[in-house]
Amino acid sequence: xxxxxxxxxxxxxxxxxxxxxxxxxxxxxxxxxxxxxxxxxxxxxxxxxxxxxxxxxxxxxxxxxxxxxxxxxxxxxxxxxxxxxxxxxxxxxxxxxxxxxxxxxxxxxxxxxxxxxxxxxxxxxxxxxxxxxxxxxxxxxxxxxxxxxxxxxxxxxxxxxxxxxxxxxxxxxxxxxxxxxxxxxxxxxxxxxxxxxxxxxxxxxxxxxxxxxxxxxxxxxxxxxxxxxxxxxxxxxxxxxxxxxxxxxxxxxxxxxxxxxxxxxxxxxxxxxxxxxxxxxxxxxxxxxxxxxxxxx
Amino acid sequence: xxxxxxxxxxxxxxxxxxxxxxxxxxxxxxxxxxxxxxxxxxxxxxxxxxxxxxxxxxxxxxxxxxxxxxxxxxxxxxxxxxxxxxxxxxxxxxxxxxxxxxxxxxxxxxxxxxxxxxxxxxxxxxxxxxxxxxxxxxxxxxxxxxxxxxxxxxxxxxxxxxxxxxxxxxxxxxxxxxxxxxxxxxxxxxxxxxxxxxxxxxxxxxxxxxxxxxxxxxxxxxxxxxxxxxxxxxxxxxxxxxxxxxxxxxxxxxxxxxxxxxxxxxxxxxxxxxxxxxxxxxxxxxxxxxxxxxxxxxxxxxxxx
Numbered sequence: 299x300x301x302x303x304x305x306x307x308x309x310x311x312x313x314x315x316x317x318x319x320x321x322x323x324x325x326x327x328x329x330x331x332x333x334x335x336x337x338x339x340x341x342x343x344x345x346x347x348x349x350x351x352x353x354x355x356x357x358x359x360x361x362x363x364x365x366x367x368x369x370x371x372x373x374x375x376x377x378x379x380x381x382x383x384x385x386x387x388x389x390x391x392x393x394x395x396x397x398x399x400x401x402x403x404x405x406x407x408x409x410x411x412x413x414x415x416x417x418x419x420x421x422x423x424x425x426x427x428x429x430x431x432x433x434x435x436x437x438x439x440x441x442x443x444x445x446x447x448x449x450x451x452x453x454x455x456x457x458x459x460x461x462x463x464x465x466x467x468x469x470x471x472x473x474x475x476x477x478x479x480x481x482x483x484x485x486x487x488x489x490x491x492x493x494x495x496x497x498x499x500x501x502x503x504x505x506x507x508x509x510x511x512x513x514x515x516x517x518x519x520x521x522x523x524x525x526x527x528x529x530x531x532x533x534x535x536x537x538x539x540x541x542x543x544x545x546x547x548x549x550x551x552x553x554x555x556x557x558x559x560x561x562x563x564x565x566x567x568x569x570x571x572x573x574x575x576x577x578x579x580x581x582x583x584x585x586x587x588x589x590x591x592x593x594x595x
Numbered sequence: 596x597x598x599x600x601x602x603x604x605x606x607x608x609x610x611x612x613x614x615x616x617x618x619x620x621x622x623x624x625x626x627x628x629x630x631x632x633x634x635x636x637x638x639x640x641x642x643x644x645x646x647x648x649x650x651x652x653x654x655x656x657x658x659x660x661x662x663x664x665x666x667x668x669x670x671x672x673x674x675x676x677x678x679x680x681x682x683x684x685x686x687x688x689x690x691x692x693x694x695x696x697x698x699x700x701x702x703x704x705x706x707x708x709x710x711x712x713x714x715x716x717x718x719x720x721x722x723x724x725x726x727x728x729x730x731x732x733x734x735x736x737x738x739x740x741x742x743x744x745x746x747x748x749x750x751x752x753x754x755x756x757x758x759x760x761x762x763x764x765x766x767x768x769x770x771x772x773x774x775x776x777x778x779x780x781x782x783x784x785x786x787x788x789x790x791x792x793x794x795x796x797x798x799x800x801x802x803x804x805x806x807x808x809x810x811x812x813x814x815x816x817x818x819x820x821x822x823x824x825x826x827x828x829x830x831x832x833x834x835x836x837x838x839x840x841x842x843x844x845x846x847x848x849x850x851x852x853x854x855x856x857x858x859x860x861x862x863x864x865x866x867x868x869x870x871x872x873x874x875x876x877x878x879x880x881x882x883x884x885x886x887x888x889x890x891x892x893x894x895x896x897x898x899x900x
Contacts, residue, residue, distance in 0.1 A: 306695050306792065307802040313690035317702060320683040320777065327772035328709050330731050331720035338720065392614045395607035398600075402611040409615045411891060412622070415880030417831035417849040420873050423856065424625050427866045433640035435624070469618065474895040498600035527715035531833040535853045549715055556719040557838060565719045573712055580711055 332573065338566035357567040366543070366551070367568065374548040377529060381461050382521035385468035386476075386514060392469070393476040394502055407477070414470040418463075418528050422535030425463040449537070453544025456537045460545055463532050464525065472517045479513035480506060519583050523576055548572055629653075629871035636867050652871035661843050662872055665851040666879075668763070668840075669830050672847055675767040676829030677822045684776025684821065685814065689806060691777070692784040693792060703781070706774040714769055715834045722838050725765050729755035761841045769839075770829055776821050779897050783817045784810075820894030823887050830880050848876045 339357050341350040361367050392410060396403045428434050429449060436447040449455040483506065491505045530549045533539055539546035539554070548568065556565030624641060630649040631642065656662050687706070691699050714721060724730060733754050736742040742752040759765030795805045836847040843851065852872045856864045884891055
């Protein structure tokens, strides 16, 4: 990350003019909404105008005393941990396999990016059908063991369905990044390890995986944020937060509270808490995990 | 390298096969189901072989639902998002890399920070801002006391109002407010040879000439990569178009598709029709991926570096 030195154009207003359009959009649609979320969390907003009253920390007290908030927060964290681990692990295994230059490698590299073109909401609709307990792929199971697969009643089943769709959607990006990482490793590294008597299996764990830790770390960091947010489309199309709130993740709860319940202050307060959480999480990952990984090649 | 790694190669092949099955299975089932009739689906459930009702279902999608209109909206949003993002990111990155901008790195950091908090997290207040884009100016006038002054002089305070909700502009603008494109172009500009500017200047090219005659042609592959990436991003958006459009005619195709399923409990949805909708809605981005795969992969890799 070196800044370019000499040989620059000296012009004072042109660069300002060029940055302004994007900067303006980012201020209006990124920074103002963030500021407003924090601002509103200290006020009691009436829906559709009608003024607002400063209430100090009362909104936070109300939200934090709400067991549903903690429930949604807990489910968000569970979804984040399981969902993003799998969404990195599955592409990682696939990337290691595709890196071996087999007959299937080329078609796999093509097919595995397809989900990028299928919207989260579309795959939600599709998985809701495929896992439908009456007509879906697991419905024969229900004929032999009635009630064994019931995502409409059993929260765990609904959660599994959600994770399966999330991992499906996450494959393209993580697979491409991890495969690019693997392919950037010098072949000599393999050859040297092979000379030292390391078999192909051994080299995966002792050479390849340690060396692509930067990519694994990066996909994991991005995946954590992704899993907190992209879950909305899946929840809205597959489970609507049910059954019994078992898939009511925080992004979904904020949407329902704000747009269906007109509780703008509550929704803004939860937004503020979620944003602080995401930023802290990203920061913590860079601080604790990032430092331990050897970036040198 | 000559080496016997048969066990590993066998396992790897199996892994790749399963991976492809995982991706293609749901898509294949979507396709076969879209070729069945509702009655057939009720009787037989999900089947792995195709039927003959595909065109009936697709015609129903085009005649009975608003998906055609919504596809047009998706097209406008995806192309708009991609074009505007490409242009604005390109000129922003150009300004930040090739000019000695004071606070340049701070501006870049502020642009890059947008990656950390996606639109879905801040949807509630972004919606409020979109309902009156000029509200920050109102707030500014109130806070500075200027409005009190104006109220004294003219009898009433000023309150600007401009809602972009339920407009194509409103659907696109918040998607553009994102830093990936600037980041991507900046990374590309930084690895260009430093003598490029020197040589251009020596030949008498000014900043504008340099931008159009040298930088633009060189950046073509980056443009293609970013275009594909943002087009797909715009097409597959869900939460923002859902809240920002208040009439079905303004919704995007993905939102329309999700609305095809009835909200009622206990009614078996018309899955063949919905799956035909899913095919129709996903065909454009999927064809794009198949054709422009190279650029998509490059875009994904570049957006990370």
